[in-house]
Amino acid sequence: MTDKTGAGVARTDTSHGAAFAGAATGERAAALAKAATLIEALPWLARFHGQTIVIKYGGHAMTEESLRRGFAQDLVFLRYAGLRPVVVHGGGPQISAHLDRLGIQSTFTSGLRVTTPEIMQVVRMVLTGQVNRDVVGLVNEHGPWAVGMSGEDANLFTARRAQPEVAGRTVDIGLVGDITGVEPGAVQSLLGDGRIPVISSVARGTGGEIYNVNADTAAASLAVALGAAKLVVLTDVAGLYADWPASDELISLLTAAELEDLLPALTAGMVPKMTACLHAVRGGVRRAHVLDGRLPRALLLEIFTDEGIGTMVIPDGAKP
Numbered sequence: 001m002t003d004k005t006g007a008g009v010a011r012t013d014t015s016h017g018a019a020f021a022g023a024a025t026g027e028r029a030a031a032l033a034k035a036a037t038l039i040e041a042l043p044w045l046a047r048f049h050g051q052t053i054v055i056k057y058g059g060h061a062m063t064e065e066s067l068r069r070g071f072a073q074d075l076v077f078l079r080y081a082g083l084r085p086v087v088v089h090g091g092g093p094q095i096s097a098h099l100d101r102l103g104i105q106s107t108f109t110s111g112l113r114v115t116t117p118e119i120m121q122v123v124r125m126v127l128t129g130q131v132n133r134d135v136v137g138l139v140n141e142h143g144p145w146a147v148g149m150s151g152e153d154a155n156l157f158t159a160r161r162a163q164p165e166v167a168g169r170t171v172d173i174g175l176v177g178d179i180t181g182v183e184p185g186a187v188q189s190l191l192g193d194g195r196i197p198v199i200s201s202v203a204r205g206t207g208g209e210i211y212n213v214n215a216d217t218a219a220a221s222l223a224v225a226l227g228a229a230k231l232v233v234l235t236d237v238a239g240l241y242a243d244w245p246a247s248d249e250l251i252s253l254l255t256a257a258e259l260e261d262l263l264p265a266l267t268a269g270m271v272p273k274m275t276a277c278l279h280a281v282r283g284g285v286r287r288a289h290v291l292d293g294r295l296p297r298a299l300l301l302e303i304f305t306d307e308g309i310g311t312m313v314i315p316d317g318a319k320p
């Protein structure tokens with residue numbers, strides 16, 4: 001403890017009387033350290049008060065019970081701290097597990113899973129009926145905050161059939177959608193009411209058909225539509241690796257233009273994630289992050305400390 005801090009303790013003793021003066025020095029030091037940690041968050045609390053933060057909660061980041069509970073606590077903390085968190089979740093591993101249990105075989109076209117009407121029923125049931133309920137339930141152990149929604153509700157997400165191109169030719173992968181419109185009114189009402197919206201990545205077509213949409217993409221579209229201050233994508237890796245899978249050298253900061261140059265070289269799950277970050281930042285969201293959801297308190301570390309974790313994407317010309 002420094003002399004300066006020591007002087008502070010003496011002053012505190014005089015003003016608060018005998019009870020505090022009697023406390024063991026160690027306990028007092030620990031209490032002061034806690035208070036110091038709280039006050040370190042002051043600039044971040046000031047910056048983000050009243051701001052909307054859209055969090056993509058990945059299927060792979062939600063597999064462990066203690067992490068799920070920690071995530072729910074972090075959300076409630078953000079809400080009490082005056083932020084407006086919104087969750088958009090996927091559930092790839094949970095969908096695969098349920099398809100296996102039902103003995104439904106998936107077929108793949110050029111490496112992409114074909115979503116038949118039968119599979120889409122399972123996707124909708126697992127995402128909206130199971131994963132969504134689980135997140136809502138964990139948050140609501142702390143109070144009446146979370147309200148679950150499907151992306152279909154109140155026409156939140158409208159989509160049309162995706163037509164991915166593989167090796168120069170369009171492939172049909174069934175009921176997988178690209179988002180064409182976002183109607184954020186219902187989410188805004190919930191936020192205005194102090195709730196934490198929890199949204200499954202299912203969308204509605206203009207003809208009433210139901211689509212599975214990538215949750216990274218859905219979260220970015222919603223962040224833009226809500227004018228969010230931040231998009232945070234939680235996943236099961238430390239962030240964007242420069243030369244994956246050969247090395248685990250992390251790219252911690254990228255401008256939108258740098259990311260745009262890098263995108264064609266990316267593969268697998270990082271493609272929708274980094275495309276989502278680019279879309280968000282180009283759409284007016286000031287910061288987009290890919291963080292390790294396996295790290296306890298990842299959200300709080302990112303929002304309330306100087307600690308640079310994961311990968312951050314910033315607009316061109318912005319200061320980090």
Ligand SMILES: Nc1ncnc2c1ncn2[C@@H]1O[C@H](COP(=O)(O)OP(=O)(O)O)[C@@H](O)[C@H]1O
Nearest residue numbers: 058059060235236237240241244267268269270
């Ligand atoms: N350049 C890269 N850096 C980090 N991870 C990468 C990269 N390229 C591909 N990946 C893969 O992307 C995965 C994350 O995407 P995904 O499996 O869709 O997870 P989520 O359920 O969070 O959406 C990582 O676990 C990793 O296997």
Ligand SMILES: [Mg+2]
Nearest residue numbers: 090092216269
């Ligand atoms: Mg994914």
